[in-house]
Amino acid sequence: MTTETKSIELQESFQSTSTPKHLKNRFLLWNNIGTIICHNEQIQISFHDTSYHNPITIDNKTNQYTVGDLSSSAIVLASSQKKILYCNVYRSSDSETQQWTLHTEKNNQIELVRLGEDFLVIATSQRIIQFMDLSGIQQRFFRLQGSIISMSIFHNQLWIIYHSITKGFSYLRN
């Protein structure tokens, strides 16, 4: 008895409201707080309510961020290529801005990031979902059965969609 295995091309992970990754100038995010727009070598974060916070510009020449999220207190950006995560808590309870970065392991790229009210969630190429507080301390993690497609947060609810594992098929991912 032979078992036939078919290969199918899986949909890549994406952040809802972002524009395609091949564009030079693209939206990383558009939400109710503001926008994160990537221009060639700069990331521009703008707030819909301009009285809430001034626009923030971040250099993108070195780290080449490709995903990001914006909440009412923090900005998070990540680069799968450079394996780096950047968090800027621009409105903290002690009124001091906190910034920190995190480097991931070589074989574990950050695919998606999302901000909750007082935490952030990272999804990696190793199918790991990692929770952190806004100071960068890991709280917990778990592993998905398939590779992630997208995720979304509303208040304390995290919604993840991922590829299901089906017997008899192998997955190809660009």
Next chain:
Amino acid sequence: MIEKFFYFHFLDLQNDEHGMSYILLDIKNNNKLTGPLPLRSNAKLSWMGFV
């Protein structure tokens, strides 16, 4: 308690070779909902979020 008011948009490519599943976590209360998405296989997700 998890409130179910999440939505998604997708392109249906009509193929029976793989599916998508979801996890909905209530982080503070440690509740969890899981299951397959009611899509035809090989659909392509284009948007997801809470409304």
